[in-house]
Amino acid sequence: MALELKMPALSPTMEEGTLAKWLVKEGDSVSAGDILAEIETDKATMEFGAVDEGTIGKIVVPEGTENVKVGEVIATMAGEGGDEAPADAGSTQAVKDVPGEGKDVGRDEPGEPPLAKEPKAEPARDPEVPEGTAMTTVTVREALRDAMAEEMRSDDRVFVMGEEVAQYQGAYKVTQGLLDEFGPKRVIDTPITEYGFAGIGTGAAMGGLRPIVEFMTFNFAMQAIDHIINSAAKTNYMSGGQMRCPVVFRGPNGAASRVGAQHSQNYGPWYASVPGLIVIAPYDAADAKGLLKAAIRSEDPVVFLENELVYGRSFEVPDLEDWVLPIGKARIVREGSDVTIVSYSIGVGLALEAAETLAGEGIDAEVIDLRTLRPLDKEAILASLAKTNRLIIAEEGWPTCSIASEVVTICMEEGFDHLDAPVLRVCDEDVPLPYAANLEKLALIDAPRIVAAARKVCYRD
Amino acid sequence: MAKPASKSTARKSAPAKKAAAPKSPAEDLDFVLHSLQEEHAKSPRYKAKDEELLKLYEQMLLIRRFEERAGQLYGLGLIGGFCHLYIGQEAVAVGLQSALTEGLDSVITGYRDHGHMLAYGIDPKVIMAELTGREAGISKGKGGSMHMFSTEHRFYGGHGIVGAQVSLGGGLALGHQYRGDGGLCLAYFGDGAANQGQVYETMNMASLWKLPIVFAIENNQYAMGTSTARSSAETEFYRRGTAFRIPGMDVNGMDVLEVRQAAEVAFRHVREGNGPVLMELNTYRYRGHSMSDPAKYRTREEVQDQREHNDPIERAKKELLERGKSEDDLKDIDKRIRAQVSESADFAENSPEPEPAELYTDVLVESY
Ligand SMILES: Cc1ncc(C[n+]2csc(CCOP(=O)(O)OP(=O)(O)O)c2C)c(N)n1
Ligand SMILES: [Mg+2]
Numbered sequence: 001m002a003l004e005l006k007m008p009a010l011s012p013t014m015e016e017g018t019l020a021k022w023l024v025k026e027g028d029s030v031s032a033g034d035i036l037a038e039i040e041t042d043k044a045t046m047e048f049g050a051v052d053e054g055t056i057g058k059i060v061v062p063e064g065t066e067n068v069k070v071g072e073v074i075a076t077m078a079g080e081g082g083d084e085a086p087a088d089a090g091s092t093q094a095v096k097d098v099p100g101e102g103k104d105v106g107r108d109e110p111g112e113p114p115l116a117k118e119p120k121a122e123p124a125r126d127p128e129v130p131e132g133t134a135m136t137t138v139t140v141r142e143a144l145r146d147a148m149a150e151e152m153r154s155d156d157r158v159f160v161m162g163e164e165v166a167q168y169q170g171a172y173k174v175t176q177g178l179l180d181e182f183g184p185k186r187v188i189d190t191p192i193t194e195y196g197f198a199g200i201g202t203g204a205a206m207g208g209l210r211p212i213v214e215f216m217t218f219n220f221a222m223q224a225i226d227h228i229i230n231s232a233a234k235t236n237y238m239s240g241g242q243m244r245c246p247v248v249f250r251g252p253n254g255a256a257s258r259v260g261a262q263h264s265q266n267y268g269p270w271y272a273s274v275p276g277l278i279v280i281a282p283y284d285a286a287d288a289k290g291l292l293k294a295a296i297r298s299e300d301p302v303v304f305l306e307n308e309l310v311y312g313r314s315f316e317v318p319d320l321e322d323w324v325l326p327i328g329k330a331r332i333v334r335e336g337s338d339v340t341i342v343s344y345s346i347g348v349g350l351a352l353e354a355a356e357t358l359a360g361e362g363i364d365a366e367v368i369d370l371r372t373l374r375p376l377d378k379e380a381i382l383a384s385l386a387k388t389n390r391l392i393i394a395e396e397g398w399p400t401c402s403i404a405s406e407v408v409t410i411c412m413e414e415g416f417d418h419l420d421a422p423v424l425r426v427c428d429e430d431v432p433l434p435y436a437a438n439l440e441k442l443a444l445i446d447a448p449r450i451v452a453a454a455r456k457v458c459y460r461d
Numbered sequence: 462m463a464k465p466a467s468k469s470t471a472r473k474s475a476p477a478k479k480a481a482a483p484k485s486p487a488e489d490l491d492f493v494l495h496s497l498q499e500e501h502a503k504s505p506r507y508k509a510k511d512e513e514l515l516k517l518y519e520q521m522l523l524i525r526r527f528e529e530r531a532g533q534l535y536g537l538g539l540i541g542g543f544c545h546l547y548i549g550q551e552a553v554a555v556g557l558q559s560a561l562t563e564g565l566d567s568v569i570t571g572y573r574d575h576g577h578m579l580a581y582g583i584d585p586k587v588i589m590a591e592l593t594g595r596e597a598g599i600s601k602g603k604g605g606s607m608h609m610f611s612t613e614h615r616f617y618g619g620h621g622i623v624g625a626q627v628s629l630g631g632g633l634a635l636g637h638q639y640r641g642d643g644g645l646c647l648a649y650f651g652d653g654a655a656n657q658g659q660v661y662e663t664m665n666m667a668s669l670w671k672l673p674i675v676f677a678i679e680n681n682q683y684a685m686g687t688s689t690a691r692s693s694a695e696t697e698f699y700r701r702g703t704a705f706r707i708p709g710m711d712v713n714g715m716d717v718l719e720v721r722q723a724a725e726v727a728f729r730h731v732r733e734g735n736g737p738v739l740m741e742l743n744t745y746r747y748r749g750h751s752m753s754d755p756a757k758y759r760t761r762e763e764v765q766d767q768r769e770h771n772d773p774i775e776r777a778k779k780e781l782l783e784r785g786k787s788e789d790d791l792k793d794i795d796k797r798i799r800a801q802v803s804e805s806a807d808f809a810e811n812s813p814e815p816e817p818a819e820l821y822t823d824v825l826v827e828s829y
Contacts, residue, residue: 435605
């Protein structure tokens, strides 16, 4: 029975690609799993493998052909697989190289995943940037890498350690290129032993080095949380200020895309509840860079929470030789007068999107990016509240004992007189994150929910 | 020659050398540490009846075809997030599982769990429907590929945190001992997971308390992009229990009959109340770690070499043919399995997504 081999889709959104290379010729017999061809798109090279055994009949599309449509017949195969063989007898093999996406997950989700959509609304320019500074557009991923590289160049006590950070170039490619530049002494691949290497990093900091400990994701830092809290956070205090612990724990935090309950959690509130820690959770690339540099230079232990879905987003970063931001300062990313939306990390993008919608309805929202979760910039929150008299918090995380709860408390304790409406929290649903696409979408915050809360505090719903 | 087989062949000569100056078990304080390995070496392959071999072959083939189809559904966007395929490692789960006592023994593993569930006889339809995140999935679509469970089959997951299943397995074993039900727990984990601290905490307690647990390290030579040589000071994982006086076995995980025979030896030792056994099953994963994997850490030739010289399904097929099965018989089996897998894929594609109200169920058992 002749089978048709069709141009495979590398991702559900792929429409066409280049048939880069045939690895078989007409008349070759192949067995299931053999690599037949290499397919290229602008993003990646993919191997195309046989699912059935059989003999390659005719090669219909020669190698080097560009713009081959997905589903187009590229070759025929005389199969032995019987009539149950699927019509497309090939399967996509391992994706070979998606720049910056050599991660565990694989690829962007079809359609519109709940949080992955890049919002159109950009944060306003940071007043910290001097007038007239040239800006360069970079991804958050690159900004983080640049921050580490710059600090490693200027301070030889700084080194990076973690799972897959060196040879693999980072599970999420954040440490890309660091091994090449700094070598294996300063870019260290660890085994999968979070508790152990977090302890080693903490101890190295106590002994005078400046470790950056990468967790593949913060979900795995739960294996290591004892060292972050008991060893790193409390040492300075317990030693009466004698023994410092200038370590940075960094990695992606919060929900990613369809990876289920054990891999999707926001630890911001956990770490932010611990005295002795600095907790930073930036949104855009300029903050990621300026704050990571500040974190590395800090004498205190820092938990630096990134977000996988934001790594690939591009923002402007000032072209300055040494762009370092102050820790503990929030930033107004959109000025407004009717209602304040406080947020951090990925929530900022959603808050900005919500603000755009609200503007269309005549509600002028101010958006505040907390940037640092501990110490929290109370003054910025209260000043904005004094201006708008209404406040909501948008947080990609559970509502109970959250950063949102903390902000509500601050408003009650110190901003009560300025309130014209109750402060509202817009958080994820209070459940472990489900895998099913529809349920995941329901569980996570989105711009419409922020819009609804803003309308409510403006009594416009 | 490809690695897993050569590794165990090379090693088999080592105990033999020691045997040159034989000591009685009473003199040899470490007798227990190598005795199981030696017992296995005497008769490494299970003497399967024709029907038994055929059944093992069918189970491995079902896993292979199921995983290939899962890979396709992933490519079509029907499966999201992570999807860790078991292709290449089939002989491990099938060989070990076949020696368990159904309805009594418990099993636990990590996120590379589809194969284990199929080997356990769990319906491919509900597994595939979980991968597509549908209501009919074994976790109602709420778990996903890494988080699947069947207490009915005493399959306790499906865990996404590397190493966690090992101590949980210790707890399952404690349950067997506590109840005195004669069962054991089979706890699978990877070569990468074998470096987690909790693994050794568990080994110590398991040995100290003589828990009925089999630690089964699936050494597929890589943890994501890290080879065992780059992550492990001791890459002979079967020796990792020595400090806790746990006997080790070094097994060719690419031969289902060797795996099965090793399981017979190990399980007997555990069931007799002697405490844990550590099995290292040398195997190989053909596909990327999850679906996307730059795969720069190994060569295409290395993968091809394993497929050509070491494939567990091809090995069993060859043996079946030598025993007189016809090519046609085997084709019919393949056809039947393909039909079963297609049916599960159709089922998974066509069953509805969970009801929105499911979002809030199962968080707690009771109402307060
Ligand atoms: C505690 C923890 N750290 C890191 C990860 C990310 N991770 C998932 S699988 C994996 C590799 C595990 O390799 P191995 O144990 O050899 O199993 P294999 O994938 O080869 O079956 C890593 C690092 C995780 N899930 N949990
Ligand atoms: Mg492995």
